[in-house]
Amino acid sequence: MRPGSLLRAEGSLVPRCARRARHSPGRAPRTGTTRPPAQRRHRDLPGRRTATRADPGPLRGGLVRARPGRARDPSGDWAQRSGLKRAGPEADDPSVTPRPAAPASRDAGMTLVEVMVALVLFAIMSTAVLNMVMNAQRLTRYDAARVVANNLATRELEIVRDTFFGPTRGPDRVLLNTAENPSPLPGGRVGDPLVVDGIAFTVTRTAEWAQVDTRAASTCDEGSNVELAYLRVRVRVTWPKMGDRPPVQMDTTMTPAKGTYSAFTGHLGLKVIDQLGEPLGGVPVVVRTNTNAVAASGRTSSDGCVLFPFLNAGTYTYELNRAGYVTPAGDPAGKTTVQVQSGQLWRGIAEYAQSATVDVTFTTREGFGLPPANQQIPVSLGNSALKPSGVKAYPGTGNARSLTSLWPYPSGYTLWAGNCLGNDPKDLGDPPVAVEPGQTATTTVRLAPLTVRAPVGTTITAKQAVDSSCPAGATVIVGQVPASGVLAASLPTGLWRLTRSGSSTTRDVTLAPDDPEATAPLPTPPTVTF
Structure with missing residues (x-):
């Protein structure tokens, strides 16, 4: 309402628009008692309530607001949808077009989506500010x-x-x-x-x-x-x-x-x-x-x-x-x-450099035994950089060894049992074992299978000839013949001369490990008969 649009009359505020309406030429004044100003509606804003809680009275054109869901206009659904009903002498006049109520404001209050969006924006801004503060503190400390x-x-x-x-x-x-x-x-x-x-x-x-x-x-x-x-x-x-x-x-x-x-x-x-x-x-x-x-x-x-x-x-x-x-x-x-x-x-x-370690275990074909654990069978390591011959032997006993204080060659080592020239399996050997400084590598060394037929209870001994790598040669006790009369044993690769206890008879045999890439059935191992 514009300033000055209210006039004081008889101790109350009367809207100027009402005053003009009563004295406008060509328009009949209203009859009956004038409503108090608190019950009037503004002409410019139909449907808007004043600050009073009193009944706002009829709207322009003889319309009054009805409570939602309670319209009783005989015209049907229109009264229900608009929330308005006709009142006064114009209620039954079809020429009067009612003005629908103003829709409720869509900006009233905040929805859950708006709250969530606000929280997300706040979290993003807070994270950025927090990072800036932490970076500033970190830079100050540095x-x-x-x-x-x-x-x-x-x-x-x-x-x-x-x-x-x-x-x-x-x-x-x-x-x-x-x-x-x-x-x-x-x-x-x-x-x-x-x-x-x-x-x-x-x-x-x-x-x-x-x-x-x-x-x-x-x-x-x-x-x-x-x-x-x-x-x-x-x-x-x-x-x-x-x-x-x-x-x-x-x-x-x-x-x-x-x-x-x-x-x-x-x-x-x-x-x-x-x-x-x-x-x-x-x-x-x-x-x-x-x-x-x-x-x-x-x-x-x-x-x-x-x-x-x-x-x-x-x-x-x-x-x-x-x-x-x-x-x-x-x-x-x-x-x-x-x-x-x-x-x-x-x-x-x-x-x-930091030394490396290799744990070695002797293995052989299934069904064949390993030499007795107390037998001296060296383990040889091969690498072309080893001086002077590219091979270094580590003596020891037992079918499981731990070779320590090794130089960590990036190319690794090839390993085999025995220290004589004939013990090197060459192409039939296992691939090189990679070693790292300060680390322990685990590998197996394969022995060659062998079958010996001899009197029960006799002891079989194998000897290897002297060469430049093993000046004293090599002697290994293969084992004792069991009650079956057949000893399934294994030895390092190479040429061996076998003898049995109680006899001077000898047998020569050349042994080779199983090919690691071979598939079953594997070839029959050599057999020596006394």
């Missing part, structure tokens, strides 16, 4: 940790510089090669992480001597005739939960005063690699004199290099020392003797 790591790296370089140029210490006191947490904080111990603000930092320092104008990445890669002139120092700081971010790293070089070292000293450089030829860092190396006294010690750096500079000319022996590691020969120490000469750098490469 920045704080990196500042501490920079301070620790600077501190380590200053400690090395102070030791190198100190009048009472000097370059000889600097721990060469790789050292982890060599300078603890107050109250800490050497080798323990440096804890600052609850974060454990690891400081790795590498110090190596290098020659002038060197272009090699490592001193171990330089030539033999070198003159070491300065010390290269690298400090690397890491800490937990770094993610894919790079560690803090600082480098510097230090040059000793002229005449600090004698020109008649030499140097020893060793590079340690694994089974794949990759540098192996952190390996302890000890250098001893010919009297077994320790001349120097250190650990390989990340490039696998360890350098022992300024040694007196003479004979030295270096040895590696890491638990569970071996050389290709299966030696855990890998001791090697070298000759250090004045003014020269001895350079060498040592192969060193």
Whole structure:
């Protein structure tokens, strides 16, 4: 209703529209008592209620709103559908067209779908905001940790510089090669992480001597005739939960005063690699004199290099020392003797890797027995890289063995029973067994079946001839003939000479394992009769 559309009359508010209606020319005024203003309907908004709860009275055209479901208009369904009924003297006038009630607003209240959509939008926005907050906190923690790591790296370089140029210490006191947490904080111990603000930092320092104008990445890669002139120092700081971010790293070089070292000293450089030829860092190396006294010690750096500079000319022996590691020969120490000469750098490469293990079990054809468990039957391993012949035999007893301290060749090993030349099954052998560093592989070694017919109770013995691989030959007790007079046994591949107890009679037999790709029926094994 527009402002000013109400006029005060007789103590009540009378709509101006009603006033005009009573005095409009050509229109008869209404008869009867005028309804109170609270019961009137606005002309502009038919069907809209006023603020009062009183009966709104008839609508324009003589229509009044009826309660839903209670229309009693004789015209039928229209009154039910519209919720209106005619009233007054125009109720029976067919020329009067009733105005239908305004439909209920569709925006009244919220449906369940709208609530669910609102919740989903809120969850998406909350997740995005939460991720932003968490990323900001994570970045703040990383920045704080990196500042501490920079301070620790600077501190380590200053400690090395102070030791190198100190009048009472000097370059000889600097721990060469790789050292982890060599300078603890107050109250800490050497080798323990440096804890600052609850974060454990690891400081790795590498110090190596290098020659002038060197272009090699490592001193171990330089030539033999070198003159070491300065010390290269690298400090690397890491800490937990770094993610894919790079560690803090600082480098510097230090040059000793002229005449600090004698020109008649030499140097020893060793590079340690694994089974794949990759540098192996952190390996302890000890250098001893010919009297077994320790001349120097250190650990390989990340490039696998360890350098022992300024040694007196003479004979030295270096040895590696890491638990569970071996050389290709299966030696855990890998001791090697070298000759250090004045003014020269001895350079060498040592192969060193975590050892592998192979568990072996002897098998044979079903129905045939294995040799007695107390018999000495070696197990041979074949790989073309094994020196000098590509084969290495492991003696032992029992039908189940565990071969340890093996070099983890990527190509694996072929295995067979026996250590004589004739024991190698060659093409009839099993496929190579793959081995991994620090892991245990399981495999079987097949023996060749054999049938012996001899007097009951006699003992059958098999002997193999002497050759370059088994200088003493091989002797195996096959077993004792049972009550049936037939001994179903098995032996390693090769040519064997059989004898029985109580007789000097011999029989020669050549044995071969069953073809692993053969299908049933398998060929009849050799039979020896005494």
